[in-house]
Each structure stands twice: as structure tokens, then as C-alpha cells.
Amino acid sequence: MTFLCYALMGVAQEKFTISGYIEDAATGEKLIGANVFDPNSSSGTTSNTFGFYSLTLPKDSVYLAVSYIGYQTSYFRLYLDKDMAINIQLADGTQLEEIVVTAEQGERIEDRVQMSQIEVPIKQIQKLPALLGEVDILKTLQLLPGVQSGGEGTSGLYVRGGSPDQNLILLDGVPVYNVSHLFGFFSVFNADAIKSVTLTKGGFPARYGGRLSSVLEINMKEGNMKEFKGEGAIGTVFSKLTLEGPIIKDKTSFIVSGRRTYVDALAGPFITAGLAAQNIDADIDLYFYDLNAKINHKFSDKDRLYLSAYLGDDIFRTTFKEDLREQGGFTTTAGLDWGNITSAMRWNRMWNNKLFSNTTVTYSRYKFNTGFGFEQIDVVDNGSLERTAAALEYISGIEDYAGKIDFDYIPNPNHYIRFGAGITNHTFTPGVSQVNLTSGPIDTTFNTGSQDTRANEFALYVEDDLKIGTKFQANIGLHTSAFAVDGKTYFSAQPRLGMLYHLPNDFSLKGSFATMTQFIHLLTNEGLGLPTDLWVPTTKEIVPEQSWQTGIGIAKTFKEVFEVSIEGYYKEMKNLVSYVEGASFIDEPGAAEESWETRVTQGNGTSYGAEFFLQKKTGDFTGWIGYTLAWTNRQFDDINGGEPYPFKYDRRHDLSIVLAYDITDKISASAVWVYGSGNAITLPESRHNAFYPSQFPDQLSPYWQTQVERATSKNGFRMDAYHRLDVSIEFHKERRYWDETIVIGAYNAYSRVNPFFINDETRFGERQFVQYGLFPIIPSLSYRFKF
Numbered sequence: 001m002t003f004l005c006y007a008l009m010g011v012a013q014e015k016f017t018i019s020g021y022i023e024d025a026a027t028g029e030k031l032i033g034a035n036v037f038d039p040n041s042s043s044g045t046t047s048n049t050f051g052f053y054s055l056t057l058p059k060d061s062v063y064l065a066v067s068y069i070g071y072q073t074s075y076f077r078l079y080l081d082k083d084m085a086i087n088i089q090l091a092d093g094t095q096l097e098e099i100v101v102t103a104e105q106g107e108r109i110e111d112r113v114q115m116s117q118i119e120v121p122i123k124q125i126q127k128l129p130a131l132l133g134e135v136d137i138l139k140t141l142q143l144l145p146g147v148q149s150g151g152e153g154t155s156g157l158y159v160r161g162g163s164p165d166q167n168l169i170l171l172d173g174v175p176v177y178n179v180s181h182l183f184g185f186f187s188v189f190n191a192d193a194i195k196s197v198t199l200t201k202g203g204f205p206a207r208y209g210g211r212l213s214s215v216l217e218i219n220m221k222e223g224n225m226k227e228f229k230g231e232g233a234i235g236t237v238f239s240k241l242t243l244e245g246p247i248i249k250d251k252t253s254f255i256v257s258g259r260r261t262y263v264d265a266l267a268g269p270f271i272t273a274g275l276a277a278q279n280i281d282a283d284i285d286l287y288f289y290d291l292n293a294k295i296n297h298k299f300s301d302k303d304r305l306y307l308s309a310y311l312g313d314d315i316f317r318t319t320f321k322e323d324l325r326e327q328g329g330f331t332t333t334a335g336l337d338w339g340n341i342t343s344a345m346r347w348n349r350m351w352n353n354k355l356f357s358n359t360t361v362t363y364s365r366y367k368f369n370t371g372f373g374f375e376q377i378d379v380v381d382n383g384s385l386e387r388t389a390a391a392l393e394y395i396s397g398i399e400d401y402a403g404k405i406d407f408d409y410i411p412n413p414n415h416y417i418r419f420g421a422g423i424t425n426h427t428f429t430p431g432v433s434q435v436n437l438t439s440g441p442i443d444t445t446f447n448t449g450s451q452d453t454r455a456n457e458f459a460l461y462v463e464d465d466l467k468i469g470t471k472f473q474a475n476i477g478l479h480t481s482a483f484a485v486d487g488k489t490y491f492s493a494q495p496r497l498g499m500l501y502h503l504p505n506d507f508s509l510k511g512s513f514a515t516m517t518q519f520i521h522l523l524t525n526e527g528l529g530l531p532t533d534l535w536v537p538t539t540k541e542i543v544p545e546q547s548w549q550t551g552i553g554i555a556k557t558f559k560e561v562f563e564v565s566i567e568g569y570y571k572e573m574k575n576l577v578s579y580v581e582g583a584s585f586i587d588e589p590g591a592a593e594e595s596w597e598t599r600v601t602q603g604n605g606t607s608y609g610a611e612f613f614l615q616k617k618t619g620d621f622t623g624w625i626g627y628t629l630a631w632t633n634r635q636f637d638d639i640n641g642g643e644p645y646p647f648k649y650d651r652r653h654d655l656s657i658v659l660a661y662d663i664t665d666k667i668s669a670s671a672v673w674v675y676g677s678g679n680a681i682t683l684p685e686s687r688h689n690a691f692y693p694s695q696f697p698d699q700l701s702p703y704w705q706t707q708v709e710r711a712t713s714k715n716g717f718r719m720d721a722y723h724r725l726d727v728s729i730e731f732h733k734e735r736r737y738w739d740e741t742i743v744i745g746a747y748n749a750y751s752r753v754n755p756f757f758i759n760d761e762t763r764f765g766e767r768q769f770v771q772y773g774l775f776p777i778i779p780s781l782s783y784r785f786k787f
Helices: 002-012 122-127 137-141 263-276
Strands: 015-024 035-038 043-046 052-058 060-067 074-080 088-090 117-119 167-171 194-200 214-220 229-234 238-248 252-261 280-298 303-323 328-350 355-379 385-412 415-439 442-449 453-468 472-485 488-502 508-518 520-523 534-537 545-558 562-579 600-616 621-636 653-662 667-676 686-693 703-710 722-734 739-747 757-763 766-772 778-786
Touching: 015 060, 035 052, 043 052, 052 060, 052 385, 060 088, 074 088, 122 194, 137 194, 263 280, 385 534, 415 534, 453 534, 520 562, 562 621
Parallel strands: 015 088, 167 214
Antiparallel strands: 015 052, 035 043, 035 060, 060 074, 117 194, 194 214, 229 238, 229 778, 238 252, 252 280, 280 303, 303 328, 328 355, 355 385, 385 415, 415 442, 415 453, 453 472, 472 488, 488 508, 508 545, 520 534, 545 562, 562 600, 600 621, 621 653, 653 667, 667 722, 686 703, 722 739, 739 778, 757 766
16 A cells, blocks of 8 residues: 555656747747746746756646747647657747736746846847947946946946956856947947847856956847848948848858947048148048857757857057158157957757756957057258157057856756856966167167966856745855966855745845955056056965855836836955056056056955836836945055045946837837936145255255145045936838838937036136036937848
């Protein structure tokens, strides 16, 4: 009898697995984070970064609901009596169909263990107003709670009190070190080539490491598997074009997307014409470009290969040649350019219906060059020409070769296990100056500055999304890493924990704890994030940066369309790197010859606050409201007398209201209003006379007198508050062979003079601090097309 009971229990517990890929029915694009849910067993799962899903259920009748934001929900009835491979295609839709059964809504915000994470649909990003008409992903992320910009119009990200180098920004899994075009006014990410954007601000899962403040995952489109498509835009200063389609239908696809500014083509002729009247020949290059490309090949239902690459450069070069006729000539040149290269090869394999792997090999390089020079041609007495020239070029950057393997293992609906390992070989070029001198027949070249540093970074992780009963869920993981440089190796073990508890009335309570370690640093003067900032490694003297962050929050979906979350967080940071007061790497005589380690100091930081977020992703009316109340401080023994001081981007209040409305099928409008407390700034508060021995003893006085100013505290003052309204309206029209959109917009619509910098001036005999703005109202017009 006992044996029979056990046998019956074994039959009752027999389980099978449904697995496969979820993709867009029209293009074949894999859908990330699509929901698969069985209301009969209240079990579900989501698709991973490559669209793979796996769901293990008891042998029984199954009713699956498969949903994804912006797509029509699909339903499947089947009897599960064996393992099944089902690839699911979802049809695009402007609005999700109304679903009566609440359980079939898929994973809602109150059901996700992960907190402090926000996904912004690309279609929503493309609807929002943009500076000069160019949609920018990073500027959109600045509208989220807990995220701030580095300044007016710039694309830098300061997340929960962190610096830009503390953001791990991944493009198809490859780190991007400099994300700015045009000194930060635009980002390197072309929205037309992007499929998904996810920002994680805290509660980091164990699969991420290497940065303290955030993880930004940006995944490129894979290319249309079904038919050839294209889209592009012509704007005030930009033009861009994207082409995609099948190489072999339903087997191999491609996408290529390019973008370029043409400020030089518009302004160059006017500048050169004016100089030509003065016998000066000018050649001016002033532009940036970027190119995204990807190939996706399906070997079988189990094996897929992806090749992707990004190439982008900013070019600022001028050459002025003055013809002195019989006296010879004089030529001056100056240049500034920087850019990124990233490339990745990814191999996906579905080993069985529960185990999926992704193997990645990557290369990335960020390089910055600046230089100037002159050439003088003189006519000597015998009529021959004599050449004198000098040139200085400054080079810095970072280059990576990396490989990693990641596994997804889903044994049953109560466990989603991820584990993997990776290695990165870094080459740092902190700053090398190359000098070339020519005088007649003598030609001399020499280099000064820091030498290249090579280092290896290792990572190993494991994590599990687990469910305990019907009320409690958790993500538990451990990320371990090591960094080997100059004969020294640093080790770090970083535990991670995320928890969710279901409260009555569909509320959920969330909590998280995460420790992070960062081995690479960005030396910056807290300015605009100019590309002259230097990437440097942890060394024997400079130890790794570390942080721990904890958070608690509550979340709920109202009326099935409004997601609401309230979170509080506290973060401590150790071993932060900064220049000592008054120092930089290339601004002072002899600085380039010194090791950068002698000019920096390490200290600590804290950041804490609360964030409110209300978002609506579907329907004719979409948008969000985000509010942050925060405090961020720094403390360095060698800065501000060792006393704590507010971080430059410490902002007490930050509010964003983002609205988009489809008025008709042919007209849509959007608006963004932002408000922020003024940035912290250091201003002198007192001055006194100081006397120095004169270098010229024949002067009447043996001393020089000067005035020395002193600030009692660093960042002790605040600029005025910042606020701005951006608006745009789109007119859509379907033509026979293509669709077109005309976009009319205005940045800073009521022309608020927002503070950009403060200058010390004397006006009417009185000394004043004068606040200057950067952008008044800037109208824009662009034309977009799809075919």
C-alpha cells in the first residue's frame, strides 16, 4: 500500500518543459523580457536577452498567455505530456488588447524581484522632444528618478551620486568608455539601431560587476529576417539612414545604421571665404559620425551567431595657411578628435530545454588625440627655402580584449539560475605627448608622459531567482572578481541579495543589498566630461573603488496600466579617486612628465535619498512622472581640509514630467518639463594681500603684492534652480512606397536662462559674480522616413 502511494505521487508530480524563442512576427527580432504565464498553475517565466524562454509545468492541460509591451497577447491551449519546443511569434500592436483575467497580464512591477530597474521602450523614446531634433537615449534616461545630467544639454549620467565612470554601459555586451559626441551634447547611441534599453540603479544581480553606480544595457536590433526595410531622417544638423533585411530569408539578416553631422559643410564656406580675403587659406573639419552594423545567422533552432560592431569619431581640425608671397609662408594646425570602436561575436546555444548559453568575444577601444603645430617657410639670402616646424600631439585611451561565457539554467518555475565567467585584458594609455621639432636639416622626435599599463580582470558569478511559496521571492548571488596589474593582484567577493514579499491588495514590498568593486577609474576635473579625461587602472598605490548599497521600496500596478514605485536607498563609496586640489594632468608645466598617481588622492562618499516613479507604457497617452529627493557628499583628506563637502552634482530636488499623446493616427504630440535644484559650486568668500620677493632687484620695491582669494568650503554655494520645457509635434503620412513624418519641436520652449557657469566680473567699478546660460529657445525641424 505504501509503495502504491509513492507511485501515485510520482505520477502526479511528473513534469515536462516547454521552451523556445519569442520573436516579432513581422521582423523575426527576438523579444527581450517577454512574459510567458500559465494561470492554471500560476507559474511563469520571461525571455532572456536573446529571446529564449523555458517553463517547466506538471503534466496537465496548459493555457499559456504570452505578452510583451506594444504587442498583441497570444494564447495557446495544449496538453503537456512531453517536452515541447515552441517558437512563439507576437504581432506588433499600437496597444495591448484589454485582458479580463488579471493573471494573464504577465509579469507586473509588483511581481519582479529586481528593484531600481527601469526599461524605457524605444518607441516611447523616439516620440519625445529632442535637442536639435535628434532623439537621444541618454538624455531620455536623465529624465528618470535617481539620474542627473552633467550640465545643460549634455548626455552624461550621474546615477545616485555616482560619477560617469561608475556606470557600466554595455552595447551588445561590450563596454563603451566614452559615450559622448560634440563634448557631451549628444550620445553615441543612434536610436534607430537600438532594440532595448534597460537601466539598473541598485540591487545589482550577480551577473554584473566592475562599476559602483549603475548598469545600462543597450541592445542593437538584429535585422529584419523577413523583408528589406529602411528608415532615416534629415534634420537641422544631422542626417541618418538605417537599412536592414534578410541575406537568407528566415536564416540570416543584417542591419547597418549610419549618422553624420554637417556643421562643417554649412558653416565652413562662410568662414573660409572671410579668411581668403586676408590671403589665408583655411581648411576646417567640424563633424562627428557613427556607424552600427550587425549580422545575425541561425544555424539551427539550437545555434545562432551574432556579429556586431560600432565605429564613431568626433573630428575637430583646422588648418590656416598664410601666403607671405616673396617672404615665404606660415601654416598653423590644430586638432581634437576622439572615438570608440566596439565589436562582438556572440554564439548562442540551447543545450537542452532547460540550459542556454551565450559565449562572447569582444574588442573595444577608446582613443583621444589632440595636437597643434606650425610650419614656417623662409626665403634665405641665396633664394633657397628654409623650413622650421614644431608639432605636439597628446594621446590617451584604453583598449580591451575580452571573452566570457554565460549560462541560463531553468530547472523549474521556482528557480532561474545564471552563472558564468569572463576575462578582460586592458591596455591603458594615461597620456603620452609626442613632440616633433624641425629646423632646417635637423629633425627631432621624442615622447614624454606616462607609459602604457597592461592589466587583466577576471570575473566569476552565480545567482538564482527563486520562489518560496506564493508570497516570497528572492534573487541571491555572488560576484567574485580579481585584477592583476604590475605584479599585484586584488581579489573581491561581492554578495548580492534582492527580495520581494507580496502584500495584500497586490502591493509588493522589495528590498536589496549589493556590494560592488571597481578596478578602473576616470580622472576628471568635474567639468563637462570633456574627452581629455583620463582612464587609469588600479595600481600598487591606487586601490580599487568599493561600495555597498541597500534599498527598500513598494510597488503596485493600478488599473492594469499605471506602474507606481517608491524607493529609498543608502550608498557608501570607498577609495574614490580625484585630483588633489588645484591639480590636473596636463594643465600645469611638467605635469605630463609626472606619474598620474602623484597627482591624485582617494576618499569616500555617501549618497542617500528617495525616488518616486509613476509610468504608463501603453495606450494613446503614455509617459511618466519621476521625482528624487537626494543628498550626495564626498570626503578626501587632501581636499577641503579633510572636511566632507557636497558633490558637484548633489541635487536636493529633481522632478521630471514626460507626456506623449497620439492625437490621431496621423498626429502625435509630446512635452517634457524638468526641474532641479541648483548645482553646488565653489566661490571665493574672502581675500587678503600677499607679498612675494621680486624677481627683478632693480625695481623700486623688493616685493610683489597680489591678492589671494579663499573659499571657506568647497561647493559651499548653489547656482539657481534649473527648469525647462521641451515640446514637439509629429505629422505622419503614409505614401505609396514609404511612410514619412515631419517633426517640429522646441528645446527650452519658454527660453529660460538656465545657469551654465558663473564668471567673476567687474561691472561699474563693482565686483560681481555673473551667471551665464547656454541655450535659449532652440527650434528644430526634421524629416523622417520609412520604407
